[in-house]
Amino acid sequence: MRTVSAAETAPTTHPWVVHAEQLRVRAGRHLAVDGLDLALGNGVHGLLGPNGAGKTTLMRALATVVEPAGGRLTLLGESVDGRGDYRKVRRGLGYLPQQFGFYPRFTVREFVEYMAWLKEMPKTAVPGAVQRAIERVGLADRADARMKTLSGGMLRRAGIAQAIVNDPAVLLLDEPTVGLDPEQRLDFRELLRDFGVDSCVLVSTHLVEDVVAACTDVVMMNEGRLLFQGTPEALIAQGSEGDAGDSPAERGYSALLRRHRAEAAA
Structure with missing residues (x-):
């Protein structure tokens, strides 16, 4: 059996986690991002x-x-150029948009579980990750409440929970x-x-x-x-x-x- 080196098991690192050069992005016909240079670690x-x-x-x-x-x-x-397979990237992302969709009859737990499934998290890891995310946003006492019953602030916290459930990079x-x-x-x-x-x-x-x-x-x-x-x-x-x-x-x-x-x- 071959010995595995520490370098092979170490987490992947990148010079910049996010790197944009002269980035241009349209919002409809409008060029909303025009020549942006940005580097984030x-x-x-x-x-x-x-x-x-x-x-x-x-x-x-x-x-x-x-x-x-x-x-x-x-x-x-x-x-990220429109031609690649984004699945690997998306597994490392957490995203909360200004307006996010959800099934009103889902409970908070079901909603976060569903998002964990979409992010292709290992099935065995999902229950614990969902509970941690819900607790971190202060919704443990509302975990089994339906999304449609939540206040605006609680909905926002549920949105944050789904964004962090996969411990994104x-x-x-x-x-x-x-x-x-x-x-x-x-x-x-x-x-x-x-x-x-x-x-x-x-x-x-x-x-x-x-x-x-x-x-x-x-x-x-x-x-x-x-x-x-x-x-x-x-x-x-x-x-x-x-x-x-x-x-x-x-x-x-x-x-x-x-x-x-x-x-x-x-």
């Missing part, structure tokens, strides 16, 4: 930008829901805190930090303070292009007391947008 990355910046379209491309119209996109070392969350109360948002931030240790987490949100509190890296888009990438502290440093916003982070965000728009108009 493990950690929690907050995705900011005004409405229409291309955030949701980018998330959909990273989730392999829509195909790139041009440029290069690599996820977990696999090229890439976790994509589009406006995940909508409907969550302040206490739940604090718990969610802690969950993000835990996942960011071993996974690449990208969170799209309009809540700048959530990004500063939970993220190690800030990605800011406008008009389909990368406007800024850096630490929360670097974002804060972009602003001053005279800029619009109720917090240092919001002032940094608004200052970046103001300067970008002024340069575009010049």
